Amino acid sequence: SHSIDLAVIPGDGIGQEVVAEGLKVLAAVLPQDVKLETTEYDFGARRYHATGETLTDADLDALKQHDAILLGAIGDPSVPSGVLERGFLLKLRFAFDHHVNLRPSKLLPGVATPLAGQPAIDFVVVREGTEGPYTGNGGTIRKGTEHEVATEVSVNTAFGVERVVRDAFARAQARPRKKLTLVHKNNVLTFAGHLWTDVFARVGREFPEVTTDYLHVDAATIFLVTDPARFDVIVTDNLFGDIITDLAAAVSGGIGVAASGNIDPSRSFPSMFEPVHGSAPDIAGQGKADPTATVLSVALLLRHLGYEAEAARIETAVAADLTERGDRVRTTAEIGDALAVRVAG
Amino acid sequence: SHSIDLAVIPGDGIGQEVVAEGLKVLAAVLPQDVKLETTEYDFGARRYHATGETLTDADLDALKQHDAILLGAIGDPSVPSGVLERGFLLKLRFAFDHHVNLRPSKLLPGVATPLAGQPAIDFVVVREGTEGPYTGNGGTIRKGTEHEVATEVSVNTAFGVERVVRDAFARAQARPRKKLTLVHKNNVLTFAGHLWTDVFARVGREFPEVTTDYLHVDAATIFLVTDPARFDVIVTDNLFGDIITDLAAAVSGGIGVAASGNIDPSRSFPSMFEPVHGSAPDIAGQGKADPTATVLSVALLLRHLGYEAEAARIETAVAADLTERGDRVRTTAEIGDALAVRVAG
């Protein structure tokens, strides 16, 4: 018999509510003989205000013991911008080497999209998670004066680019269309751009069946709204990935249904699964948040841990629920209940 | 009597075709007593292949003598990515201190958009043009090896941020809605983000009538497709501006109608006006390119030079043409002819 030892970080705002539903569905989908153990951690704004801490070495040691991490959302207007993002979210992604940030986009029949004509959207973005402009490199001189200079350094290594590009090729190879698009801005960011382009070409030779394509990030945003059906797998850097996955979520059902996995494919560290949306303090505590993104993140988590059948059951349940949901307004718990019933049934 | 001494750079691909129509409309709209002088420059792929040059000091001296520059498009697949972009387009923007990159987006009635429900889109992006990740700072070590490291440095100065932010506030102040949104990623790029956020708050105190707003760039892409009507003026850095203005063009009629101005408001250097689209080699020479973006860039050029009535006449003509055009397919020259007739009438 098996067991899952899960770290749960509800976090701030709607994080609490959506994680509760994610766990409800997880409990419902798991076979009887799989033991689920969960340990809740209180990271986020309250802990920061109470102790000044965001994520300590001891916290990392504790988290490291688990099989995987489920996160709701971190962030609150009472905390200065950047403190929890850099001090918790990014610190954890970097500490646990989450270099594959997986963000699938699939527009299901009947689901609302701002795009006219309900295009066929079904792609996945593989966003690099430990390099690029996210490293925190850079600095400020003469802060607050008229002579202030602030820099941000995007760091890109052959090691870091190659491992995420190879992961993306393998994912493309495993999909029916076998198509991989590199998104960058290699005509302007020529140093990083050439590295990405060269590595992409080199690794591509190992995957002769995969059709490849290159788009500048600005052009990619155009195609995401005019012809999203063209995409199968996209691989891109940390910042471009951040930007295009929010846009991808917007056109394929909204951030209420956008899931993500922060994955260390080498399994040296536990991977972390979280909805793409933030803590949405404006609607927190009102039962208005859509837990679907968290539930779909649970599916990614299960797939990562080898529970493919259970992951697929959740995805099927969500697809059916979304398609049948129509315009009906339901509470966070009602959606979670409906999904729990479906996956158990 | 007045005169306009214009440098014309048709460039590559469809650049040639669209610039011809831009000049046609310019000639038609100008009053009889305004003398128009044009000097054509052969920058672009052919010159690069023939001489290895992209833009020399002598070229810059020659261009500097003109009142303004009209550019078609630069870029060709026969030239390695980055050579003409960095060696010509960006070199010129930086050399002539084009720190205000102005990109209006207006969805006209009857114009096709990928968005459902024809939202009311009418905003302008003020993109910084001489700093950020576009400076060319950065480098590569151990190129081509498995130990390669490539960096890109985003450089942001109080001087550079303040002047573009002040320009954007002044533009917002002059518009009916008086609303300015700063777009950045200050929760991750904290060094540059704090500089932008601080300067934005400080300059804002000089414009008490302007309502301000802040959005992370990823969230901005969501609103550009779900609620573009919320935007009035946006100010943002060079790279974020590049990305969101292509998306903005896509939702507000396509890059066939997206105009831009690379402006030095201090008028130490001639400003440059160009369509947002590229050279589109796949349709070059076939009379398929839409010259509307270039014609609208001519309107921005005229406004910059003080010909407000003529600029407005072009914009009115384009609006009428787009609304009446419907699905009819017309050649590049037919559209130019129709616009020339309208502005002269």
Ligand SMILES: CC(C)[C@H](C(=O)O)[C@@H](O)C(=O)O
């Ligand atoms: C909150 C922020 C640090 C984060 C990011 O930029 O990666 C978020 O936008 C995301 O996409 O997960």
Ligand SMILES: CC(C)[C@H](C(=O)O)[C@@H](O)C(=O)O
């Ligand atoms: C061609 C390229 C250098 C340019 C840019 O990135 O600024 C283009 O995309 C634009 O938006 O004008």
